[in-house]
Every structure is written in C-alpha cells, then in structure tokens.
Amino acid sequence: MKTIFTRRFPASVKIIAIVVLSLLLVLSSDSLAPARQYLSTFFSPLQVIASAPLEALDNVSETVKSRETLMAENQKLRQLELSISDRLLKLEHLEQENSRLRAMLGSPVVTTQRKLIARIQSVDTDPFRLQVVLNKGIKDDVFIGQPVVDEHGVVGQVVEVNEFSSRVLLIADNSHAIPLRNQRNDVRLIGLGRGDVHQMELQYVTKNTDVKIGDMLVTSGLGDRFPEGYPVASVTGIENRGNEIYSTIRIRPIAQLDRIRYVLLLWPELATSDASAPEVLSQ
Amino acid sequence: MRRSPFFTFLIIWLSILCAALLQILPLPPLVDEYFRPQWMLLTAMYWALALPNRFGIGSAWIAGLILDVLWGTTLGFNGVMFGLCAAFMVENNHKLRTYSVWHQSLILLGLVLVYQMLFGTLSSWLDDALVTNSYYASSFITLLAWPWIFFTLRKVRRRLFLS
Structure with missing residues (x-):
C-alpha cells in the first residue's frame, strides 16, 4: 500500500523538470x-x-437522396464536364506550346505530373490555427511543404505528415504567407494570412503600385513551394492612409476555406521534354 | 478489494483517451467555439485530485503532450500547462477535496481561464498565433462540465475500487 506521502521527488523539483x-x-x-x-x-x-x-451521417444523406435529385445532379455534372473538357483541349495545346517556347528560353516551367x-x-x-487534417499520409507519398489546392484555388500546404494522415496549414492562417502575382500586370506581391478564412492581406505594397479592386492574384511560383499560376485570391479593398508608405490591401481567398471537403494534393516537378498528360489518381 | 496499480493505471489512461476523443470530436462551429469544455484538462485534473499518487505532475505533462500531438500544436505547450495545473491540484489536494462540487467547479473555472490565458500567450509569442476574445468565452462551460466529469469518474473509481 502506497500512501500519498511517499513521493519520490518534491513537487517543486517536478515542476522545474517539466518546465x-x-x-x-x-x-x-x-x-x-x-x-x-x-x-x-x-x-x-x-x-x-x-x-x-x-x-x-454524410453517407446516410448520400444514400437517401431521391432519384430526381441524383438525375439532376448527374445532368449538371455532364454539362460541366463537357465545358471543362472543351477548355482543356485548348489548354493542352497552349501548355505544349508554352513549354516548347520556355525550353527555347532555357527556363523550364514547373508542372504538376501527379495529383x-x-x-x-x-x-x-488547435484553437489558434487554421488547419485541417487530410486522410492521406506517408503511404501515399505526401510530404511536408506539399501544395494543396481545391477546385477553386490554393488551399494551403502540408506542415505535418504521419503514416495515414497529414495536416494542412491554410493560406489564411496567421503564420502563413504566399508569394503572389497579379494576373493583370504581373506585379509580384505577398499574401499574408490574418487568421480569418474570408480575408487576407497584401504586405508591403507601396501606394503607387498598380493594384485595383477585383484583380485576380495567382501563385507566382517564387519560393519553390507552390507551382505557378494557381488562383489564390481577389482584391476586395484598398485603403490608403495619409502618412504611411504602404497601402492596406485586403484580399479574399478564392478557395472556400471554411467549407472544403475534398482537396487535391500536388506533386510539382520540373517539366521534361516528353510532357505526358497529368494523371489524376482517384481515392 | 485491492486492485493492482497497473489496473488503475490502465483505467486512468483509458479515461484520458476518451476525453481526447471528446476533445477532437467535430462539432458545429458555434458549439465548438462556446460550448466545448476542456475535456482532457478536466479529466486529468480529476485524477490529480482523486489519486495524486497515481496521476501527478508528470502524468499530466504526458497527457498534455498527447493533446499537443492531436491538435498539431508545438510539442510542449499543452504539456507544460497541464503539468502546472496538475501541480496546483496536487499541492492543494487536501483543501480541494473538502469543497463541494460547485465550489470546486468555480475553482476549476479559474484554473481553465489561467490555462487558456497562458496557452494563448505562449502560442502568440512563440507561434505567431492570433488570440481572439471569444476564445476565453468557452471557459464558462467548465461550470457545467466539471460536476459531470467529477461524478462520472468518481463512479468509475468507486465501482472499480481504484486507489
């Protein structure tokens, strides 16, 4: 029988030890x-x-969907697929042309071969972090720093990975910054998370920089983390205060960070001369 | 009836894991923000109060590390906070045990507030986290959660003759 008084170390020693x-x-x-x-x-x-x-619960609501709903959904998806594949045909042609021209310039473009x-x-x-857990881990070759996108735009990057799952830091997290490019005029910018899924900020933009409300910002590919050209955010508000050098610019993430359910993990690679069609692995 | 220390150890850590499950259970955002008690902290505090010779400062530290792993927090933040809270419970053990449950839950509310403040401070200093005021509002559910945890775990402890 042990009593309360048979402590091996006094509490103060333990407290110092854990600290x-x-x-x-x-x-x-x-x-x-x-x-x-x-x-x-x-x-x-x-x-x-x-x-x-x-x-x-999700599965249940999926199974009890009525036949009409499913048919309507099916029809909508078919139409969507048609319009997307039409755009894809043009895109593939442009992509090949672009990579040939890039090769001539000696600056190969980073593409994603695997998704x-x-x-x-x-x-x-964590109550202070904007992060989500994915159901893919090391066994699917997920790595730390891997870019994550959804159907609208960039979601974030992998910050922690284990055998079966991984943790993604969203672009809107307070500790996250992402190199951006203005699609309209190629001005390079940095998008800073502010802990709010609906709003981010542009950092260090001087007042005379050409940024307008409604501008689409895409990843610039600088920093070697996110591949170039994925949409990230649109400009929603510009504020110039009298005596400050920089203007405060608010941007809104394109991806719906508060209601994402499925995302795409990307494996960026340097494009090779025999660019094959990217393969999408289903889950 | 006398149970082996190992059995007690097993039951304690099983209850900690159940609390961990409740801690990371997905809830609607509003409920999540205001009505999710600090399950793991309160469970650890119960054991530090009831069986301080089986579950002390070091064990609470490990429970905190488990929460760090599950939350994706920098390893050690919750660990050190759990350990310090357990130190308070162990040191004031004899006094706290004589109080009524409602009196205890008021004290636990204070403890949870201190925990949240220090955890928030640690996170914003070392981890660039953004601490909002609504974070502290969630501590008041402790007043309801502590009696529930206390009676449930006391029942477990008495039924299984843990000592």
Missing part, C-alpha cells in the same frame, strides 16, 4: 519532426474514430 523539458521540446521542435510523426501515427486511430460519426484527391477528416485542432 525545462517542455522548453527543450519547444526549442527543438524542428528536429523533433520524426518523433512527432511516429507519435501522431500512433494516435491517428483516435482521429479516425472521432471523425467517423460525421462521415457516417491525388484527399478528403478532409473532420477533427478539431
């Missing part, structure tokens, strides 16, 4: 990534169990 240990963990958080990977793999069943009820559809696991995360 020091935690400090060491925080300071070495970058080099602890592999350990973290194993830990989160170990606890990933919890995430699967936690997200199971909602996914079951993978992933599903958002609905689990709660």
Whole structure:
C-alpha cells in the first residue's frame, strides 16, 4: 500500500523538470519532426474514430437522396464536364506550346505530373490555427511543404505528415504567407494570412503600385513551394492612409476555406521534354 | 478489494483517451467555439485530485503532450500547462477535496481561464498565433462540465475500487 506521502521527488523539483523539458521540446521542435510523426501515427486511430460519426451521417444523406435529385445532379455534372473538357483541349495545346517556347528560353516551367484527391477528416485542432487534417499520409507519398489546392484555388500546404494522415496549414492562417502575382500586370506581391478564412492581406505594397479592386492574384511560383499560376485570391479593398508608405490591401481567398471537403494534393516537378498528360489518381 | 496499480493505471489512461476523443470530436462551429469544455484538462485534473499518487505532475505533462500531438500544436505547450495545473491540484489536494462540487467547479473555472490565458500567450509569442476574445468565452462551460466529469469518474473509481 502506497500512501500519498511517499513521493519520490518534491513537487517543486517536478515542476522545474517539466518546465525545462517542455522548453527543450519547444526549442527543438524542428528536429523533433520524426518523433512527432511516429507519435501522431500512433494516435491517428483516435482521429479516425472521432471523425467517423460525421462521415457516417454524410453517407446516410448520400444514400437517401431521391432519384430526381441524383438525375439532376448527374445532368449538371455532364454539362460541366463537357465545358471543362472543351477548355482543356485548348489548354493542352497552349501548355505544349508554352513549354516548347520556355525550353527555347532555357527556363523550364514547373508542372504538376501527379495529383491525388484527399478528403478532409473532420477533427478539431488547435484553437489558434487554421488547419485541417487530410486522410492521406506517408503511404501515399505526401510530404511536408506539399501544395494543396481545391477546385477553386490554393488551399494551403502540408506542415505535418504521419503514416495515414497529414495536416494542412491554410493560406489564411496567421503564420502563413504566399508569394503572389497579379494576373493583370504581373506585379509580384505577398499574401499574408490574418487568421480569418474570408480575408487576407497584401504586405508591403507601396501606394503607387498598380493594384485595383477585383484583380485576380495567382501563385507566382517564387519560393519553390507552390507551382505557378494557381488562383489564390481577389482584391476586395484598398485603403490608403495619409502618412504611411504602404497601402492596406485586403484580399479574399478564392478557395472556400471554411467549407472544403475534398482537396487535391500536388506533386510539382520540373517539366521534361516528353510532357505526358497529368494523371489524376482517384481515392 | 485491492486492485493492482497497473489496473488503475490502465483505467486512468483509458479515461484520458476518451476525453481526447471528446476533445477532437467535430462539432458545429458555434458549439465548438462556446460550448466545448476542456475535456482532457478536466479529466486529468480529476485524477490529480482523486489519486495524486497515481496521476501527478508528470502524468499530466504526458497527457498534455498527447493533446499537443492531436491538435498539431508545438510539442510542449499543452504539456507544460497541464503539468502546472496538475501541480496546483496536487499541492492543494487536501483543501480541494473538502469543497463541494460547485465550489470546486468555480475553482476549476479559474484554473481553465489561467490555462487558456497562458496557452494563448505562449502560442502568440512563440507561434505567431492570433488570440481572439471569444476564445476565453468557452471557459464558462467548465461550470457545467466539471460536476459531470467529477461524478462520472468518481463512479468509475468507486465501482472499480481504484486507489
């Protein structure tokens, strides 16, 4: 029988020990990534169990859809497919031409040869982070820093990966910045997250820079993380204060960051001369 | 009836894992923002109060690290906070145990507020996080959650003769 009074260490020693240990963990958080990977793999069943009820509910609502709804949906998707494949035909031609011209200039373009559809696991995360958990991990070759997009635009990048799932930091997170280019005039900009899924900011834009409301901003490909040309945000508000050098520019992410369910993981690669059609792997 | 320490250990950590499950369970945004108690912290605090010789500062630290892994927080933030909260519970054990449950939940509310403030401060200093005021509003659900957790876990503890 042990009593309350048989403590091996006094509390003060324990408190100092955990504070020091935690400090060491925080300071070495970058080099602890592999350990973290194993830990989160170990606890990933919890995430699967936690997200199971909602996914079951989703499946139920999918099965009880009426025949008419399904037919209407089917029709709409067919029309959409037709219009998309028409645009794709033109695009492929342009892409080949572009890469040939680029090759002549000696500046090969970064393309994405491989894509993978992933599903958002609905689990709660850090209250201060805008991040989501995907159901693809190391076993699908997901890597840290990998760009993630949805059907509208860029969503974010992978910041943590384990065997079965991965964590994506959204572009609107307070600690995220993304190199951008204005589609209208090729001005390079930096899009800064502000912790709000509906609004981001452009940093260090001088007052005389040519930015207008409604401008479409795409990834610039600088920084070697996001491939070039994916839409990110549109400009929604410009504010010039009297004595400041920079103007405050608000932008709105194109991707619907608060209601994403499926996303696309990209594997950017340098284009080779025999550019084959990108293959989309289904989940 | 006397249980082996290992059995007690098992039940304690099983309850911590159940709390972890409740902590990351997806909820509608509004409920998530205001009505999600700090399940893991409160469960850890219960064990630090009831069985301080089985679940102390070090165990609470490990429970906090588990939450760090599940949340995707920098490893150590929740760990150190859980450990410090458990230290408060263990040190004031004899006093706290004599209080009524409602009195305890008021004290736990204070503890959760301190936890949230320090966690928020840590995150915004070291992690560039953006702390909003609505974050603190979620602490008041502790007043309802603590009695529930307390009675449930006490029932578990008494039924299974954990000591």
